Amino acid sequence: MLSILGYNAGPLLAQSILGLINGAFYALLSLGLAVIFGLLNIINFAHGALYMLGAVVSWVLLNHLGLGYWPSLLLAPLIVGAFGIVLERLFISKLYKLDHLYGLLLTFGIALIVEGLARNEFGSSGMSYAVPEALRGATRLGFMIMPTYRLWVVVASFVTCIATWFVLEKTSLGATLRAATENAALVQAFGVNVPRLITLTYGAGVALAALAGVMAAPVYSVNPGMGSNVIIVVFAVVVIGGMGSILGSILTGFGLGLIEGFTKFVYPQGSGVVVFVLMVIVLLLRPAGLFGKAA
Amino acid sequence: MELSRRALLGTTAAVATAAATGATTPARAQGKPVIKIGVLNDASGPYRDTGGKSSFICTQQAVEEFASHLNGYTVEVIYGDHQNKPDVGAGLARQWYDRDGVDMILDVPTSSVALAVAGVAKEKNKCHVNIGAATADLTGKACAPSIVHWSYDTYMLAKSTGGATVKAGGDTWFFITADYAFGQQLQRDTTSFVTAAHGKVLGAAPYPFPSTTDFSSFLLQAQGSGAKVLGLCNAGGDTVNSIKQAKEFGLEMKIAAMLMFITDVNALGLETAQGLRLTESFYWDLNDGTRAFTNRVKPKTPDNWPNMIHAGCYASTLHFLKAINKIGPTAAKAAGSNIVDAMKSIPTEDDCFGKGSIRQDGLALFPSYLFEVKKPSESKGKWDYYKTVVTTPAAEAWRPLSEGGCYFIKS
Numbered sequence: 001m002l003s004i005l006g007y008n009a010g011p012l013l014a015q016s017i018l019g020l021i022n023g024a025f026y027a028l029l030s031l032g033l034a035v036i037f038g039l040l041n042i043i044n045f046a047h048g049a050l051y052m053l054g055a056v057v058s059w060v061l062l063n064h065l066g067l068g069y070w071p072s073l074l075l076a077p078l079i080v081g082a083f084g085i086v087l088e089r090l091f092i093s094k095l096y097k098l099d100h101l102y103g104l105l106l107t108f109g110i111a112l113i114v115e116g117l118a119r120n121e122f123g124s125s126g127m128s129y130a131v132p133e134a135l136r137g138a139t140r141l142g143f144m145i146m147p148t149y150r151l152w153v154v155v156a157s158f159v160t161c162i163a164t165w166f167v168l169e170k171t172s173l174g175a176t177l178r179a180a181t182e183n184a185a186l187v188q189a190f191g192v193n194v195p196r197l198i199t200l201t202y203g204a205g206v207a208l209a210a211l212a213g214v215m216a217a218p219v220y221s222v223n224p225g226m227g228s229n230v231i232i233v234v235f236a237v238v239v240i241g242g243m244g245s246i247l248g249s250i251l252t253g254f255g256l257g258l259i260e261g262f263t264k265f266v267y268p269q270g271s272g273v274v275v276f277v278l279m280v281i282v283l284l285l286r287p288a289g290l291f292g293k294a295a
Numbered sequence: 296m297e298l299s300r301r302a303l304l305g306t307t308a309a310v311a312t313a314a315a316t317g318a319t320t321p322a323r324a325q326g327k328p329v330i331k332i333g334v335l336n337d338a339s340g341p342y343r344d345t346g347g348k349s350s351f352i353c354t355q356q357a358v359e360e361f362a363s364h365l366n367g368y369t370v371e372v373i374y375g376d377h378q379n380k381p382d383v384g385a386g387l388a389r390q391w392y393d394r395d396g397v398d399m400i401l402d403v404p405t406s407s408v409a410l411a412v413a414g415v416a417k418e419k420n421k422c423h424v425n426i427g428a429a430t431a432d433l434t435g436k437a438c439a440p441s442i443v444h445w446s447y448d449t450y451m452l453a454k455s456t457g458g459a460t461v462k463a464g465g466d467t468w469f470f471i472t473a474d475y476a477f478g479q480q481l482q483r484d485t486t487s488f489v490t491a492a493h494g495k496v497l498g499a500a501p502y503p504f505p506s507t508t509d510f511s512s513f514l515l516q517a518q519g520s521g522a523k524v525l526g527l528c529n530a531g532g533d534t535v536n537s538i539k540q541a542k543e544f545g546l547e548m549k550i551a552a553m554l555m556f557i558t559d560v561n562a563l564g565l566e567t568a569q570g571l572r573l574t575e576s577f578y579w580d581l582n583d584g585t586r587a588f589t590n591r592v593k594p595k596t597p598d599n600w601p602n603m604i605h606a607g608c609y610a611s612t613l614h615f616l617k618a619i620n621k622i623g624p625t626a627a628k629a630a631g632s633n634i635v636d637a638m639k640s641i642p643t644e645d646d647c648f649g650k651g652s653i654r655q656d657g658l659a660l661f662p663s664y665l666f667e668v669k670k671p672s673e674s675k676g677k678w679d680y681y682k683t684v685v686t687t688p689a690a691e692a693w694r695p696l697s698e699g700g701c702y703f704i705k706s
Binding site for chain 2: 011014015018019021022116119123124125126127128130131138144145147149150219220221223225226229230232233261264265268269271272273
């Protein structure tokens with residue numbers, strides 16, 4: 001069999017595909033974080049909890065209202081996004097004038113409360129969520145078995161990422177948004193309702209997290225702790241990609257998934273820290289991140 | 296960021312602990328001495344369902360049932376959350392023993408926390424009855440005259456599940472292991488049974504705990520190793536995720552979940568869990584006694600039926616109170632070892648585990664059961680999950696007394 005660096009090509013290829021799948025979740029989550037940080041300057045520590053909420057809402061929709069995966073894909077982000085808008089209006093909007101740290105503390109508090117309430121209501125063992133009928137099954141690739149659902153996750157996440165990037169970078173709405181973060185007063189003078197724009201942006205970022213949650217539900221069990229497991233890695237992704245850089249967080253998300261996948265294969269014990277080692281190296285060499293602009 | 300997160304967690308921990316310890320059973324009467332039991336476990340984290348509030352409820356159940364036999368004292372039960380942190384657990388244990396007059400600390404899952412609390416109990420000669428933790432060191436290297444370990448340990452799990460799997464032809468193994476004290480010990484114990492039966496371990500993937508949610512990479516390595524059996528040396532949500540993903544990737548190996556509770560099977564659903572083999576020392580539908588017990592506590596914990604930890608909390612509390620009756624509250628308060636000596640001197644008997652005993656190193660001896668998870672078509676209703684495959688009698692289920700390395704056992 002063909003070998004690369006002393007490892008057989010088959011397993012190596014399989015591991016990199018698995019890495020990309022995890023990368024798809026990282027990319028989707030860090031995308032929402034990057035949007036919120038880039039446009040609102042809020043370090044949204046509640047992101048993991050809102051991702052979890054997306055999964056929980058889709059479970060509730062299925063088990064209490066009989067609504068399956070496909071309606072959930074739309075409804076759960078809308079519901080959680082609306083919850084995000086309420087949070088922004090009631091709490092987060094009060095902090096824009098203060099230091100980043102206040103936003104971080106507030107959203108961290110929100111994350112703890114949301115997780116605690118979810119645990120109280122749904123327990124800690126997790127709840128199972130079946131893979132939708134249309135995406136069941138798997139394909140034999142020779143060197144591995146590829147579950148159809150995972151393939152769908154990679155494709156759906158990639159399309160969502162590109163669409164978000166397009167809206168923010170290539171449309172007039174995106175241009176207005178970016179302008180509003182540069183100089184809110186000036187944009188407001190042009191008749192744009194900036195506070196509303198910002199509220200909706202936070203809602204959209206939260207909806208992205210919830211979407212990732214819905215997609216994660218059939219892969220992992222729906223568990224109140226699922227958000228806190230990924231949030232730290234996702235923060236590392238955002239920092240490596242460059243705080244607020246949309247394209248940076250997408251590419252870094254997929255890239256780090258790949259690197260983590262290789263580490264799991266070569267040295268499993270190190271897979272928990274490899275992302276942070278990379279983060280340290282990147283911060284030493286390029287403090288603004290790989291794709292960030294130096295302040 | 297990490298620092299502020301930690302500091303914050305610490306603060307929340309203190310607040311949560313203060314709130315949790317507020318939960319008490321009012322049982323105080325004027326004049327009589329009060330025997331205080333402190334149930335300490337994970338009330339809010341990943342092990343909340345395997346122990347949690349249901350452990351507290353089952354402890355209270357035992358106290359209520361024994362109330363008419365109390366001999367000149369009253370009993371109070373309090374509840375605390377150790378959050379799976381050894382420092383939080385040890386801190387609370389000190390406070391309970393020193394300041395709050397707690398006479399016995401019960402449950403304490405998570406091996407790392409259990410060893411810390413056992414250290415405090417040993418130092419102060421206070422009674423600790425461990426139910427929830429797996430480490431066999433509690434009656435081995437870390438044993439103490441004031442400690443009892445009840446329900447299960449890594450050796451008993453490894454012998455029952457590991458031994459039976461090798462016997463059934465599963466002679467080559469690959470492990471996926473949570474890389475901390477519990478997972479490592481479970482892997483070590485299982486390995487010794489596999490090799491003793493002339494089986495072979497072909498490889499292992501020790502993964503960082505917690506923080507791993509995707510096991511697909513390790514599953515692929517397991518498949519690639521060519522081993523017949525996948526040994527899961529992890530617990531709770533990690534086990535659930537590993538099994539779920541093994542099905543997803545069409546893993547063609549027999550899965551041996553080395554530690555799994557009925558609560559985990561419930562989380563997986565029978566569709567995914569069917570055919571799995573696992574070991575517990577209690578199942579609600581085992582016999583008339585276990586069914587009667589379950590019917591008594593079910594109304595109080597309707598969504599979380601008792602597993603071997605919950606049953607252990609109930610049964611050991613009954614036995615603890617029998618011991619207090621024997622020696623009286625004054626001797627009990629004088630030293631934890633007085634209580635445990637009395638517990639060892641009386642045979643145990645209760646609805647959950649039947650008749651049993653506690654041997655010199657503090658290990659409670661009962662039969663262990665290898666169960667197989669039913670197919671959905673075989674299950675007649677809620678929580679009807681297990682059929683018994685092998686029963687290992689109490690005399691063979693546990694590590695021989697001489698092999699534990701407990702310091703006060705003369706070999």
